[in-house]
Amino acid sequence: MTFSKIGIIGAGTMGSGIATSLGQQGVTTLLVDTTDEAVQRGLGAAKKFYDRAAEKGKMTAEAAADAYGKLSGSTDIAALADCDLIIEAIFEEFQVKADLFARLNPHLKPETVVATNTSALRVSELAETVDDPSRFLGLHYFNPAAINPIVEVVKGDKTDDAIFERCVAFCRDTAKKPIPCKDAYGFAINRFFVPYGNEAVRLMDEGVGTPAQIDRVAQDCLGVAAGPFVVMNLVKPKIMFHAQRNLGPHGAFYAIADTLAAKGDSDYTFDIGEDASSSTDSDAVIADRLRAATFFPVLQELDEDVATPADIDMGAGLALRFGKAPCELMDSLGKDEVARIVGQVTETYGHAMPASLAKVGSLR
Template sequence: MAVSKIGIIGAGTMGSGIAIASSARGIAVTLYDVTESQLAKAQGEAATFFGRAVDKGRMSAEEAEAAQGRIAVTGALPDLAESDLLIEAVFEDFDLKARTFESLSPIARSDALIATNTSCLKVSDLAQHVAAPERFLGLHYFSPAQINPLVEVVRGTATSEATVAAALEFCQGTGKKPLLCKDNFGFAVNRFFCPYTNEASRCVDDGLGTPAQIDRVAQEALGVAAGPFFVQNIIKPRINLHAVRNLKPLGAFYAPADYLTRAGEAEEAFDLGSDPGPDAQRDRPIAERLLGATFLPVLEELDEEVAGPADIDMGAEVALRFGRQPCELMDSLGRVEVERLVRPLAERYGAALPKSLERVGSLRS
């Protein structure tokens, strides 16, 4: 089915970003939230975004006015009833999302698609709270959703082929780059991004360096535009802690670090501190830990066939701006070196070495 009007549940950072991205591409949007001030804030963010687009010559004033006019806001859930696609974008809490879908299912059109913007929870678990789960899937946008081009299209165990096809068409029609992946905690991209950021905190816990030093080493080792602590201060440690905690069912390796837990629970930003400057002896252990913590979950998701090497690397480049993508980097390092980096973490946390390790050297061929 063609999607021309969508309903979004939750007018926070992600919901408002999805609304802006969709309306900019001609989609009529109804944005729902229980808080009037949040709806007003979302409208203000849309006005600011489209105003800047005009200032930068990306849109005409008429186009910007039309795009903003395509976003309607409401505090009444039944106002979403005529949507072709409903996207849930509430806080990353399973019970809250489950209750949302239980309220949404009775008012949704029988032929409407229903999606969750969850970043880490299993789509198939949430599908148990949706009427007609064959029309349900994950559409995981990356922040900021109005700019970031990647959307993970997650197929649950009950998701129909028609639902997947319609979702892919919608993403492409709204200027997004879809990454089709199998359902598992963290999907294709957060499956390794969360452990990478978590390992950065473990490096602090183990006294290997300051956040500023670790950020610099990460930039050098993975070619990232910004290090893990700088990025987490943008997305908020509290949000990242919640995402990391949602990966805990995957095993002890995925459990949150103490430093991340403290910052997240206190709802504080990380103090980056000072960087003593490049020193091979100090920096090498940090780089090896960050690389190993990125490679291990990527190899595990390859074993599980969550996504293929090329798609994982595309997600790392497009969504996270990794200058050195995980699978391509592993191929360049070779199996022996990758095993040297991964084995200490696997042994420390009681994880089996992934079978995909044997394919390193030809993952992208």
């Protein structure tokens, strides 16, 4: 195994999910949070996962017990001192993470690797808050981390090449499919997935379609297993708000939709209702705009060499359950049609047409 003991900071949904996955792979893992209640809740979620897997015959009772036996918990950040790799999985706010790393720094061994599970913040900026940025990188697991196979491995400006490759190998060793990424807000997958959801809210705000209609069209035009409003209700719209806000530096198209901006951090879900629409004209508009909101960020990140087309499509399929992966879909539609679709974004928001449009037809 690439690392012998892993520390995870944050016992919430993501942290406990990562711990659950690692325990199942036989990795000794320490889960740390600020309260014993949070730690026990995280460990309890892992045990519940293993027990259910055993009940369904997906693992033996002995294997379930062994997996849970690999996990332990603590409320003391100093308990992480003997870990080889520490993964931070706390709230998606730069200053909250920076404050944590400041408290963690005194407890690190010189050889410890530190990773952030951020979904959209710049790894290189967070790296400046640790003592040794060369040993810092992004390991972005996707929810539900216990079963989702995709991990974005993000190389910061100062990340040591050997450590980066070691972490790519670690993901493979623990039954994940790594996507090596250049550091950029949103990385490879949320760079397009979050704007796609944001565009769905814009369409609702503008009265182009209802949430149910938009979800139905998304399932048809992008082959998604569940439409954007269903997904946002599952992960909570306030998470989408924070993720979209983090993408703001990419330009005008990435501005937050009105409803997301107005409700911000509040706890709410969208009322999806029933699809009573019968307008093929509005269906076509929705399909064009959802595809534009997906294609444009993908072409931009291809310009920036964030990730390869094959890896972007793999992430879209395995992490997000897109039945029609963006690069493959653009190739099938052809350069002229993609130019027409993406032109809606460039004309409306004043962005340049991505140079990677020229490669459409042979992206994959």
